[in-house]
Amino acid sequence: MSIELKSNVPAGPLAEKWDRHKFDLKLVNPANKRKHTILVVGSGLAGGSAAATLGELGYNVHCFCYQDSPRRAHSIAAQGGINAAKNYPNDGDSVWRLFYDTVKGGDFRAREANVYRLAQVSVNIIDQCVAQGVPFAREYGGLLANRSFGGAQVSRTFYARGQTGQQLLLGAYSALERQVAAGTVQMHTRTEMLDLIVVDGQARGIVTRDMVSGAVETWFGDAVVLGTGGYGNVFYLSTNAKGCNVSATYRAYKRGAAFANPCFTQIHPTCIPVAGEHQSKLTLMSESLRNDGRVWVPKQKGDTRAPGDIPDAERDYYLERKYPSFGNLAPRDISSRSAKEVCDEGRGVGPGGRGVYLDFADAIARLGEDTIRERYGNLFEMYQRITDEDPYKVPMRIYPAVHYTMGGLWVDYNLMGTIPGLFVIGEANFSDHGANRLGASALMQGLADGYFVLPYTIGNYIATHKLAKVDASHPESRAVVAQVNERMRRLLAVNGTRTVDSFHRELGKLLWEHCGMARNAEGLRTALARIPELRAEFWKDVKVLGTGEELNQSLEKAGRVADFMEFAELMCRDALVREESCGGHFRTEYQTSDGEAKRDDERFAHVAAWEYTGDDSPPVRHVEPLTYENVQLATRSYK
Amino acid sequence: MNLTLHVWRQPDAGSAGRLERYEARGVSPDMSFLEMLDVVNEGLIEKGEAPIAFDHDCREGICGSCGVMINGVAHGPMAGTATCQLHMRSFRDGDEIVVEPWRARAFPVLRDLVVDRSPLDRIIEAGGFISIATGNAPDAHAILVPKQDADSAMDAAQCIGCGACVAACPNASAMLFTAAKVSHLGVLPQGQPERDRRALGMIAQMDLEGFGGCTNYGECTEACPKGISLETIARMNRDFRVASLRARPESAAAAGAP
Ligand code: FES
Numbered sequence: 001m002s003i004e005l006k007s008n009v010p011a012g013p014l015a016e017k018w019d020r021h022k023f024d025l026k027l028v029n030p031a032n033k034r035k036h037t038i039l040v041v042g043s044g045l046a047g048g049s050a051a052a053t054l055g056e057l058g059y060n061v062h063c064f065c066y067q068d069s070p071r072r073a074h075s076i077a078a079q080g081g082i083n084a085a086k087n088y089p090n091d092g093d094s095v096w097r098l099f100y101d102t103v104k105g106g107d108f109r110a111r112e113a114n115v116y117r118l119a120q121v122s123v124n125i126i127d128q129c130v131a132q133g134v135p136f137a138r139e140y141g142g143l144l145a146n147r148s149f150g151g152a153q154v155s156r157t158f159y160a161r162g163q164t165g166q167q168l169l170l171g172a173y174s175a176l177e178r179q180v181a182a183g184t185v186q187m188h189t190r191t192e193m194l195d196l197i198v199v200d201g202q203a204r205g206i207v208t209r210d211m212v213s214g215a216v217e218t219w220f221g222d223a224v225v226l227g228t229g230g231y232g233n234v235f236y237l238s239t240n241a242k243g244c245n246v247s248a249t250y251r252a253y254k255r256g257a258a259f260a261n262p263c264f265t266q267i268h269p270t271c272i273p274v275a276g277e278h279q280s281k282l283t284l285m286s287e288s289l290r291n292d293g294r295v296w297v298p299k300q301k302g303d304t305r306a307p308g309d310i311p312d313a314e315r316d317y318y319l320e321r322k323y324p325s326f327g328n329l330a331p332r333d334i335s336s337r338s339a340k341e342v343c344d345e346g347r348g349v350g351p352g353g354r355g356v357y358l359d360f361a362d363a364i365a366r367l368g369e370d371t372i373r374e375r376y377g378n379l380f381e382m383y384q385r386i387t388d389e390d391p392y393k394v395p396m397r398i399y400p401a402v403h404y405t406m407g408g409l410w411v412d413y414n415l416m417g418t419i420p421g422l423f424v425i426g427e428a429n430f431s432d433h434g435a436n437r438l439g440a441s442a443l444m445q446g447l448a449d450g451y452f453v454l455p456y457t458i459g460n461y462i463a464t465h466k467l468a469k470v471d472a473s474h475p476e477s478r479a480v481v482a483q484v485n486e487r488m489r490r491l492l493a494v495n496g497t498r499t500v501d502s503f504h505r506e507l508g509k510l511l512w513e514h515c516g517m518a519r520n521a522e523g524l525r526t527a528l529a530r531i532p533e534l535r536a537e538f539w540k541d542v543k544v545l546g547t548g549e550e551l552n553q554s555l556e557k558a559g560r561v562a563d564f565m566e567f568a569e570l571m572c573r574d575a576l577v578r579e580e581s582c583g584g585h586f587r588t589e590y591q592t593s594d595g596e597a598k599r600d601d602e603r604f605a606h607v608a609a610w611e612y613t614g615d616d617s618p619p620v621r622h623v624e625p626l627t628y629e630n631v632q633l634a635t636r637s638y639k
Numbered sequence: 640m641n642l643t644l645h646v647w648r649q650p651d652a653g654s655a656g657r658l659e660r661y662e663a664r665g666v667s668p669d670m671s672f673l674e675m676l677d678v679v680n681e682g683l684i685e686k687g688e689a690p691i692a693f694d695h696d697c698r699e700g701i702c703g704s705c706g707v708m709i710n711g712v713a714h715g716p717m718a719g720t721a722t723c724q725l726h727m728r729s730f731r732d733g734d735e736i737v738v739e740p741w742r743a744r745a746f747p748v749l750r751d752l753v754v755d756r757s758p759l760d761r762i763i764e765a766g767g768f769i770s771i772a773t774g775n776a777p778d779a780h781a782i783l784v785p786k787q788d789a790d791s792a793m794d795a796a797q798c799i800g801c802g803a804c805v806a807a808c809p810n811a812s813a814m815l816f817t818a819a820k821v822s823h824l825g826v827l828p829q830g831q832p833e834r835d836r837r838a839l840g841m842i843a844q845m846d847l848e849g850f851g852g853c854t855n856y857g858e859c860t861e862a863c864p865k866g867i868s869l870e871t872i873a874r875m876n877r878d879f880r881v882a883s884l885r886a887r888p889e890s891a892a893a894a895g896a897p
Binding site: 049052053056067068069070071072073074076077086088124126127128129130131132133135136137138139140141142143144160161163166167170173174175177178180181187189212241242243275276278279280281283284381382385386388451452455497499501502543545546550551553554 | 650651667669670671673674677678681684685687688689690692694695696697698699700701702703704717719720724726728749750753755756757759760763764765767768769770771772773774775776777778779780782783784785786789790792793796797799800823824827829830
């Protein structure tokens with residue numbers, strides 16, 4: 001079996017593609033919709049909004065999440081905001097500008113047509129969310145407020161204090177629960193997808209484990225939708241929720257879905273620095289803080305004075321210095337790398353010297369403490385709870401941390417992967433952010449996919465495919481279930497000496513060092529040599545207690561870490577082959593004399609999509625060339 | 640610092656549980672409470688004992704997954720703080736800490752510190768939404784919302800659904816949770832058309848799930864990590880009374896109980 005990467009981008013002018021395509025898509029007769037079952041895995045902004053919308057349309061939907069409620073999906077933690085090309089502030093925004101900013105922000109590694117559609121539907125999202133009762137911030141006149149965000153010079157970000165993700169997710173969740181009450185969606189909580197069932201080349205079902213009883217079950221439908229998020233937790237320490245994992249997408253990869261650009265990971269510039277060995281996760285401080293906070297380090301190496309004792313002349317506001325036109329709002333990859341640089345030079349602050357200041361003193365003097373409290377109060381509180389320092393008085397200390405993954409399962413314009421019937425939405429796919437995502441665009445993409453794109457395109461697939469009935473007695477289903485059970489049996493049988501977490505930590509350190517903010521061939525080769533050894537040690541020495549027939553959190557983790565152990569290798573392979581620097585992928589061998597990323601459009605203006613060929617043979621790298629008909633490939637400059 | 644823990648252990652919903660004693664050594668004040676439990680669990684696994692099961696996910700106080708009773712207080716001693724955001728600097732060397740699951744008839748224990756909070760989802764199903772299908776929305780600026788209303792809606796909408804209010808209430812009532820949603824939607828213009836149905840439906844479901852009634856102890860708001868105020872309950876009671884009086888035929892059917 002070989003994979004063909006057909007993007008299926010419709011013909012015609014960019015601005016008309018989506019409308020024409022919607023007209024060309026075949027419809028499912030409304031009366032027939034309830035005869036079609038759709039399995040939606042994940043209940044975040046993408047999965048939740050998709051399940052709700054498909055239910056409203058009349059499909060028979062099953063939605064699965066590993067949390068105890070769909071309202072807890074990790075989208076909930078997004079703080080800053082959601083972009084939309086509403087141009088309410090009348091500052092020159094447009095669909096075209098949002099499209100251009102996103103393509104440029106992604107360092108010209110995203111598919112033009114997808115990004116344009118994203119910018120187009122962004123305006124519908126805001127309408128939808130307001131109608132649902134999402135309490136966005138308002139001006140005194142009752143109109144919606146906007147703020148600016150990294151990588152843009154217009155104010156197009158809508159927000160609900162520092163909890164925008166929470167409010168948008170609760171909106172999608174309420175729409176979802178409405179459908180649960182209406183009987184169109186059946187919700188399966190504390191249920192984890194362990195594998196994909198492919199029959200006659202089409203995605204037809206999934207295997208799940210009930211995380212309370214341990215029961216392994218199968219579910220079948222006309223299509224499977226994965227809205228299972230990103231793989232940032234491969235690094236162990238990240239801003240992702242503890243449960244976030246790669247298993248659903250990785251299992252789909254092993255069943256034939258191509259995995260695109262796994263090396264494109266985003267390191268967020270403003271997180272609370274690591275405090276010690278016990279650290280279990282990292283906490284993000286919203287990028288919106290960079291609207292009012294100024295980033296600096298001492299000019300002198302090893303300057304240990306308290307921040308207040310360092311006079312202005314002896315501070316280096318390095319983002320303002322290096323990128324005068326964007327300043328503290330430089331995009332994430334650039335801000336992160338700059339922080340690493342100054343810390344590598346020995347100018348970092350705080351314990352261990354891995355931190356930079358984010359200082360609000362000027363903003364407080366200018367706007368008053370009340371205004372700052374109104375804008376960021378909950379973030380300041382969170383910071384204080386974690387660090388025991390008061391950011392109204394002393395500058396925050398921040399450092400970059402893994403936050404988002406732009407790579408994901410390859411999808412065509414219809415958001416369908418290389419397995420027919422397998423749709424992938426939100427962070428789980430690769431399609432819209434190229435090599436770097438702009439702030440406030442993840443929420444936009446999740447909801448665009450779930451509310452406004454997938455419900456159309458999946459209808460076309462269902463309308464144009466006659467599918468035979470499949471149930472648990474199908475040999476393919478039995479085979480997959482047997483493999484799932486065997487894998488769990490093996491994990492439980494090792495009974496070694498090391499905990500799952502200790503392996504996960506070790507893997508994370510290895511990746512952070514060699515496949516993190518800066519990469520090079522030598523380091524990647526080191527990681528590629530070490531990962532298989534570590535994986536072998538894991539399967540020989542991991543200790544998972546208990547049984548599969550009970551609530552067993554170690555077993556859940558073990559299954560996820562086993563997948564991370566394989567996936568990590570794919571990531572490093574991808575990073576090694578991509579001999580250029582672009583967006584979040586910075587190869588130290590490929591940089592300009594002043595340390596900026598050096599793209600190689602001749603050789604790498606393409607998507608790399610990996611095909612699994614077996615555990616003992618290397619994956620095959622396929623290429624989808626990226627052709628830019630509407631924007632000019634340019635060197636990204638924020639100076 | 641060194642601590643002594645007494646942790647509720649219960650293998651599954653059907654078995655009896657009891658408090659077990661564990662020593663937590665070398666705890667750093669910079670650890671979160673859950674990180675302290677992680678360390679205890681690593682030690683237990685190495686000794687071949689089942690680790691303590693507890694719910695958690697975001698570990699930044701927003702998903703509402705975490706939550707345990709710490710020395711009898713929901714989410715522990717620090718006001719406005721979920722268990723995952725509680726740091727060990729709130730404790731002192733030598734402290735004894737009792738860790739138990741949420742206790743409420745409507746929240747059966749599934750294992751150790753993990754309880755079943757699905758009744759909260761069913762309360763939302765019973766009306767915690769605005770009926771607007773995807774694509775039906777008018778332009779966002781067609782609806783003006785006074786800033787004060789948007790702000791007070793947001794105050795109520797911050798609820799993370801952790802269930803601490805239920806656990807803290809001597810009656811195990813879910814009034815604060817329900818009232819937060821009724822208030823969030825009820826102060827917004829978009830929420831007006833379904834305001835009566837919402838209050839009646841959600842309160843009826845709350846009773847059906849076996850939550851207790853509200854007798855104004857106010858423990859709920861004390862325990863709430865997001866500081867949802869008692870005013871939301873007053874507002875919901877008002878909505879409920881008005882809706883019951885109006886007694887539209889459709890809402891009368893939903894109003895099974897006060
Ligand atoms: S783990 Fe998410 S709120 Fe505590």
